[in-house]
Amino acid sequence: MEQQIIYEQDVANAVCVLIAKEARAMPDDVEVELAYDDDEGFSAEAELNGNVHQLNTTRLVEALRLWVEQYLDMDPMAAGIQLKLDDDEGIIAIVR
Numbered sequence: 001m002e003q004q005i006i007y008e009q010d011v012a013n014a015v016c017v018l019i020a021k022e023a024r025a026m027p028d029d030v031e032v033e034l035a036y037d038d039d040e041g042f043s044a045e046a047e048l049n050g051n052v053h054q055l056n057t058t059r060l061v062e063a064l065r066l067w068v069e070q071y072l073d074m075d076p077m078a079a080g081i082q083l084k085l086d087d088d089e090g091i092i093a094i095v096r
Helices: 008-023 057-071
Strands: 004-006 031-037 041-048 051-055 081-086 090-095
Touching: 004 008, 008 031, 008 041, 008 051, 008 057, 008 090, 031 090, 041 057, 041 081, 051 057, 057 081, 057 090
Parallel strands: none
Antiparallel strands: 004 090, 031 041, 041 051, 081 090
16 A cells, blocks of 8 residues: 655644534634654644643544544554654654
């Protein structure tokens, strides 16, 4: 299977979709900030209606699996997802 790249904006969009799904809200109502730390790895902070949700790397991959299923029409469990910090593109996900 050929690899696909999910760029930073769509990584953030994936978090929006996951948080909105869990809260039964609209993805447009979710604000997301992605982060990377050498010690903690990848993370995201999502805010919806004044509530802040902290997502670790595992939850980011969960959000990306939902995105892969809904928007790339691929089997989310068969897809290998690797988060990467790219100098030019920011936080991206490589899907194989």
